[in-house]
Amino acid sequence: MLALIAPAAVTMALFQVVPIILGANASFRDWTLYDPKKTWVGLKHYIEVITDPAFFGLAIPNTLLFLVLSVSLSLTFGLGLALLLNRSFVGQSVVRTIVLLPLMVAPVIASIMMRWMFNDQFGIVNVVLEGVGLPPVAWLAYRWTTMMVIVLADVWLWTPWFAVLLLAGLQSLPKEPFEAAAIDAAGPWRVFRSLTLPMLRPVIVVCVVIRSIDAFRVFDQVWVISGGGPARTTEMFSIYAYVEAFQRMNFGKGSAAALVGGAVIVVFGLVLYRLLNRAVEVSK
Amino acid sequence: MTVATLDTRTPMPHKSERGFFSLMAPGARRAFFYLFVIGVGFIIAFPVLWLVLTSLRPASGMFYVHRGTEFTLDNFFEVFENRIVIKAYINSAIIATLATVLSLGITVTSGYMLSRFRGPIASGWFSIIYVFRCVPYISWVLPLYILTQNLGVYDTYLGLLLPHIAVHICFFSWLMKGFFDGIDPSMEYAALIDGCTRWGAFVRVALPSAVPGLAALAVLCWLWTWNEFLFALLLTSHQTPVLTVVMAQFVHELGIEWNLMSATAVMALGPALLITFFGQKYVITGLKI
Numbered sequence: 001m002l003a004l005i006a007p008a009a010v011t012m013a014l015f016q017v018v019p020i021i022l023g024a025n026a027s028f029r030d031w032t033l034y035d036p037k038k039t040w041v042g043l044k045h046y047i048e049v050i051t052d053p054a055f056f057g058l059a060i061p062n063t064l065l066f067l068v069l070s071v072s073l074s075l076t077f078g079l080g081l082a083l084l085l086n087r088s089f090v091g092q093s094v095v096r097t098i099v100l101l102p103l104m105v106a107p108v109i110a111s112i113m114m115r116w117m118f119n120d121q122f123g124i125v126n127v128v129l130e131g132v133g134l135p136p137v138a139w140l141a142y143r144w145t146t147m148m149v150i151v152l153a154d155v156w157l158w159t160p161w162f163a164v165l166l167l168a169g170l171q172s173l174p175k176e177p178f179e180a181a182a183i184d185a186a187g188p189w190r191v192f193r194s195l196t197l198p199m200l201r202p203v204i205v206v207c208v209v210i211r212s213i214d215a216f217r218v219f220d221q222v223w224v225i226s227g228g229g230p231a232r233t234t235e236m237f238s239i240y241a242y243v244e245a246f247q248r249m250n251f252g253k254g255s256a257a258a259l260v261g262g263a264v265i266v267v268f269g270l271v272l273y274r275l276l277n278r279a280v281e282v283s284k
Numbered sequence: 285m286t287v288a289t290l291d292t293r294t295p296m297p298h299k300s301e302r303g304f305f306s307l308m309a310p311g312a313r314r315a316f317f318y319l320f321v322i323g324v325g326f327i328i329a330f331p332v333l334w335l336v337l338t339s340l341r342p343a344s345g346m347f348y349v350h351r352g353t354e355f356t357l358d359n360f361f362e363v364f365e366n367r368i369v370i371k372a373y374i375n376s377a378i379i380a381t382l383a384t385v386l387s388l389g390i391t392v393t394s395g396y397m398l399s400r401f402r403g404p405i406a407s408g409w410f411s412i413i414y415v416f417r418c419v420p421y422i423s424w425v426l427p428l429y430i431l432t433q434n435l436g437v438y439d440t441y442l443g444l445l446l447p448h449i450a451v452h453i454c455f456f457s458w459l460m461k462g463f464f465d466g467i468d469p470s471m472e473y474a475a476l477i478d479g480c481t482r483w484g485a486f487v488r489v490a491l492p493s494a495v496p497g498l499a500a501l502a503v504l505c506w507l508w509t510w511n512e513f514l515f516a517l518l519l520t521s522h523q524t525p526v527l528t529v530v531m532a533q534f535v536h537e538l539g540i541e542w543n544l545m546s547a548t549a550v551m552a553l554g555p556a557l558l559i560t561f562f563g564q565k566y567v568i569t570g571l572k573i
Contacts, residue, residue: 004397015450023427104556106511113331217420220513238422262423269418
């Protein structure tokens with residue numbers, strides 16, 4: 001029994017547990033990449049991180065805003081797509097292929113596409129805006145429009161994932177309640193609200209939990225689209241830790257930030273796990 | 285009183301002739317539905333189409349991509365002349381392949397254990413996996429930078445592979461548990477009674493039944509490793525360039541040359557497109573677990 005998990009456990013111990021211990025060690029020291037002294041400074045970095053307005057005042061709220069927007073929008077669109085693909089129509093397999101496409105695209109490439117489409121001079125979005133007589137917008141020069149582009153890239157990437165999982169959920173639902181509803185002449189909205197949605201709830205909860213945990217550590221999209229800018233206003237938790245450690249060369253503070261954020265998400269994940277168990281039990 | 289007056293059937297409203305659509309020609313509802321479907325498909329595919337279109341334009345056509353008529357493959361040739369891009373392409377492919385083989389090999393037994401055994405060790409292992417699944421990548425990758433340098437594997441295949449595998453362990457063990465949960469264990473019990481060892485029952489009975497799931501996961505794992513960015517950004521440098529990092533550097537360094545940028549991105553999309561068109565079945569099975 002132990003032999004079965006031994007290779008996995010050893011790899012995990014070496015490349016996940018050891019790094020976390022190393023990171024914890026570094027977070028208590030004045031660990032700069034150019035200064036080999038590594039003086040022990042205790043909780044100094046943690047206090048700096050927690051009192052830094054750019055962390056709990058900006059990076060964490062940005063991350064949470066991104067998480068809520070991205071997860072709720074991709075869930076809504078994904079559910080819509082799943083309902084659409086659950087009907088049979090000519091050309092359904094073509095639409096299914098198109099829907100799967102974003103799932104295969106690297107976040108880096110998706111972000112490059114968005115950057116190009118929202119380019120302030122030659123981007124297609126501004127061309128269309130000018131075409132309908134509206135002034136062009138410098139999308140990546142303001143905080144909220146940049147945020148919108150980042151969220152859009154993420155929604156585009158993850159809507160198909162929701163669609164595939166929710167479609168599988170829809171197809172495994174029993175037929176009888178829907179037949180009964182049809183006999184009772186229930187309208188489509190009523191069927192959706194009183195039958196489909198409650199019966200799909202366990203799948204939705206599982207998807208939302210998994211996706212929320214992943215959305216918290218978003219890095220690629222932010223890094224490529226805005227790099228945290230303009231003026232660090234769209235900086236998110238992972239970017240904050242990276243910038244502190246590698247651009248400001250303060251490895252101790254970066255590690256402290258990474259660990260504080262890691263603790264936040266692990267607690268969040270455990271709460272979500274209880275929620276998940278309860279949702280699945282209720283449906284049984 | 286005749287029987288006819290007792291007819292209590294209520295006339296059912298005809299479905300296609302209610303509300304808004306009753307004002308239009310028959311079949312309007314269907315036409316609107318197809319317009320809607322085409323619109324949705326177009327919106328989803330648009331960013332990729334736009335990227336492909338941009339990659340086929342000459343450098344001078346960047347300012348009017350939407351109405352130019354010149355097409356060229358020069359961008360692709362120019363990208364192919366760049367040695368770093370080619371090197372990164374090969375490196376990404378090698379790393380993704382090795383990571384897939386090794387991750388699946390390591391996690392398949394761990395998933396089997398989670399599915400078939402009960403008790404404190406199994407449930408403890410599951411909690412560890414769940415907790416580590418939640419830890420954000422950045423929390424490992426900062427110290428991994430130091431660790432790989434101390435081990436002397438920074439900027440080598442090994443230095444990027446091992447962290448990748450370690451990250452895959454949590455998620456894949458979880459998914460593998462799902463595969464084995466879906467396989468009826470009674471065959472293995474029969475094999476055990478007939479004198480097979482536990483290992484024999486796993487290799488000869490359980491493993492062959494799990495092959496479809498493993499194939500699906502292999503496709504996804506390859507693609508995820510190919511697409512991964514953060515680890516590659518921190519754990520590699522000039523010796524082992526990786527495609528996603530090379531592209532991201534382009535954006536910041538020569539961000540104005542969108543034609544070259546797009547050509548590189550289209551090349552990087554190649555495997556993804558192939559998998560979408562030919563390996564759909566595996567991807568859908570892999571995700572459904």
